[in-house]
Amino acid sequence: MVDAGYNIRVFNPEELQQVMNINTACLPENYSTFFYRDLYQKYPETFLVAEVNGEIQGYIMCRIEKGWSKLGKLTPARLCHVVSIAVMENYRRRGIGKELVIKAMMRGRELYNSSEGYLEVRVSNDAAVGLYENLDFDKVKRNYGYYMDGEDAWVMAINLNKF
Numbered sequence: 026m027v028d029a030g031y032n033i034r035v036f037n038p039e040e041l042q043q044v045m046n047i048n049t050a051c052l053p054e055n056y057s058t059f060f061y062r063d064l065y066q067k068y069p070e071t072f073l074v075a076e077v078n079g080e081i082q083g084y085i086m087c088r089i090e091k092g093w094s095k096l097g098k099l100t101p102a103r104l105c106h107v108v109s110i111a112v113m114e115n116y117r118r119r120g121i122g123k124e125l126v127i128k129a130m131m132r133g134r135e136l137y138n139s140s141e142g143y144l145e146v147r148v149s150n151d152a153a154v155g156l157y158e159n160l161d162f163d164k165v166k167r168n169y170g171y172y173m174d175g176e177d178a179w180v181m182a183i184n185l186n187k188f
């Protein structure tokens with residue numbers, strides 16, 4: 026089959042079930058329909074999907090938060106927080122995850138005026154840590170016992186001027 030490549034675009038709420046299916050297939054952190062709808066209603070511009078041959082194979086969703094800079098300066102910041110990202114197993118290592126993060130961070134900066142991006146990631150998740158390091162995110166903190174099963178999280182952050 027010819028590889029038609031992929032297309033990154035804004036999520037459409039009619040596609041919620043497909044996104045939820047990807048989430049449950051790829052991650053142990055799952056959410057209610059209310060949670061997805063609420064994020065989409067508040068921050069539609071950073072809820073993106075990756076489409077391959079007309080089917081959704083990946084997503085990213087973010088929350089815009091007011092808080093303190095994660096990058097060592099004691100200054101208030103508007104943060105673009107990656108709440109969840111996943112790409113279906115058969116479609117990994119094609120650059121889709123990277124493009125989802127790049128587009129979401131660019132849109133967080135341009136459309137929501139965010140100055141920093143950040144996320145939590147399991148310390149054992151080599152693929153995701155590799156993805157964020159590939160994009161120049163820094164490990165800024167270790168959150169001990171952050172996940173329900175007791176695993177630690179890296180908090181990783183980046184200045185959105187880089188996007």
Ligand SMILES: CC(C)(COP(=O)(O)OP(=O)(O)OC[C@H]1O[C@@H](n2cnc3c(N)ncnc32)[C@H](O)[C@@H]1OP(=O)(O)O)[C@@H](O)C(=O)NCCC(=O)NCCS
Nearest residue numbers: 110111112117118119120121122123146152153155156159
């Ligand atoms: C993390 C995830 C989204 C990456 O998606 P992806 O589309 O495969 O990533 P990309 O193809 O864009 O990879 C970009 C770069 O990230 C790094 N990377 C990606 N997968 C990696 C892996 N398995 N091991 C090490 N580095 C990896 C590499 O530097 C890669 O560049 P390269 O392929 O040129 O070497 C995907 O593995 C996934 O959905 N995992 C399950 C869900 C998950 O863990 N989500 C993150 C929660 S914080």
